[in-house]
Amino acid sequence: MAGMSAFLNAVRREPASHTPVWFMRQAGRSLPEYKKIRSGNRMLDACRDPALVTEITLQPVRRYGVDAAIFFSDIVVPVAAAGVPIDIKAGVGPVLDSPVRTMADVEAIRELSPEDLPYITEAVRLLVRELGEDTPLIGFAGAPFTLASYLVEGGPSRTYVNTKTLMYGAPDVWHALCAKLARMARVFLETQIAAGARTIQLFDSWAGALSEADYRQFAMPHSAAVLDGLRVPRIHFGVGTGHMLEAIGEAGADVVGVDWRTPLDVASARLGGRYAVQGNLDPTVLFAPADVVEREVRRVLAEGAKAPGHVFNLGHGVMPDNDPDVLKRVVDLVHAGL
Numbered sequence: 368m369a370g371m372s373a374f375l376n377a378v379r380r381e382p383a384s385h386t387p388v389w390f391m392r393q394a395g396r397s398l399p400e401y402k403k404i405r406s407g408n409r410m411l412d413a414c415r416d417p418a419l420v421t422e423i424t425l426q427p428v429r430r431y432g433v434d435a436a437i438f439f440s441d442i443v444v445p446v447a448a449a450g451v452p453i454d455i456k457a458g459v460g461p462v463l464d465s466p467v468r469t470m471a472d473v474e475a476i477r478e479l480s481p482e483d484l485p486y487i488t489e490a491v492r493l494l495v496r497e498l499g500e501d502t503p504l505i506g507f508a509g510a511p512f513t514l515a516s517y518l519v520e521g522g523p524s525r526t527y528v529n530t531k532t533l534m535y536g537a538p539d540v541w542h543a544l545c546a547k548l549a550r551m552a553r554v555f556l557e558t559q560i561a562a563g564a565r566t567i568q569l570f571d572s573w574a575g576a577l578s579e580a581d582y583r584q585f586a587m588p589h590s591a592a593v594l595d596g597l598r599v600p601r602i603h604f605g606v607g608t609g610h611m612l613e614a615i616g617e618a619g620a621d622v623v624g625v626d627w628r629t630p631l632d633v634a635s636a637r638l639g640g641r642y643a644v645q646g647n648l649d650p651t652v653l654f655a656p657a658d659v660v661e662r663e664v665r666r667v668l669a670e671g672a673k674a675p676g677h678v679f680n681l682g683h684g685v686m687p688d689n690d691p692d693v694l695k696r697v698v699d700l701v702h703a704g705l
């Protein structure tokens with residue numbers, strides 16, 4: 368018999384009562400209730416406050432009636448927990464005064480242990496209790512390539528010049544860094560799973576900067592080490608990774624996240640129908656007239672229906688200017704079905 372959660376059914380490629388929907392970055396700056404509760408505290412401090420994390424994670428669940436909650440945290444939280452002096456600057460993202468560029472820099476980063484993350488365990492336990500059986504919690508981590516890009520660049524980047532310079536010029540340093548980040552991501556995920564997360568998503572947001580050959584050589588083995596043997600279904604996502612969806616799946620996914628550039632039916636056919644898919648409404652479509660939004664939602668639903676499982680989502684995260692009322696309408700349209 369099908370379980371209670373349409374989301375868990377879809378990620379397991381089992382029949383679901385309806386197409387489940389959640390949004391990457393559903394918590395956060397697009398919500399007035401988030402801006403209110405976050406004013407006056409720093410992002411990393413907020414991530415270490417279990418009561419605040421619980422409230423922020425629940426805000427979009429209450430407002431939108433989405434089928435899953437995503438743990439409110441950030442991909443650099445485990446890196447900061449291991450003592451790396453990284454900060455999250457409002458309006459910018461993760462920043463680091465002294466980037467990681469040498470083997471000595473890599474060796475100076477200590478290993479993360481589960482004891483470093485008591486506030487993660489507490490927040491996930493609180494959340495799972497509040498959410499009950501019907502709304503599963505998605506845990507997440509940043510993939511080694513995407514995490515490494517912040518550590519090596521010292522902040523967000525358009526070109527990843529320093530990241531790729533290290534990757535090509537000092538592959539031993541590169542692989543040592545990524546192996547360490549993979550162990551950190553693994554501890555971060557295992558902690559969330561042990562405390563009750565029912566699914567996880569690995570965000571390799573910037574892996575699309577690589578060719579497939581470079582992805583397979585420099586990034587994929589480390590992501591595979593993160594994903595291998597986890598006890599819950601795994602969603603694996605990157606932006607601009609349409610040229611290497613097969614590799615994203617092979618790295619160890621149950622669900623392949625697809626951005627808006629590749630139609631879900633095309634993606635699923637290329638993946639040989641072996642995975643559920645997640646996506647892929649272009650977040651900028653949410654700024655279009657209501658009839659365009661509706662047409663695009665229906666198109667994504669129809670294309671997703673060709674896959675063995677479909678979790679409706681945006682092709683990337685909610686943008687700060689997105690209108691919450693439009694997101695609510697998308698949820699209602701998805702739930703109404705074709």
Ligand code: 1CP
Pocket residue numbers: 390391392393394395396410437438439440441442443455456457458459460461507513522523524570572683684
């Ligand atoms: O509902 C949710 O999904 C919120 C939880 C969440 C998640 C899953 C946050 C809160 N961050 C993330 C993951 C994350 N962090 C990713 C992967 C997802 C994606 O691609 O969108 C990435 C790349 C980051 C790094 C990061 N942290 C950025 C991007 C910077 C860049 O390179 O362009 C930013 C702006 C942050 C800060 C951050 N993380 C989360 C929030 C709400 C914020 C903004 C905080 C603030 O400014 O106060």
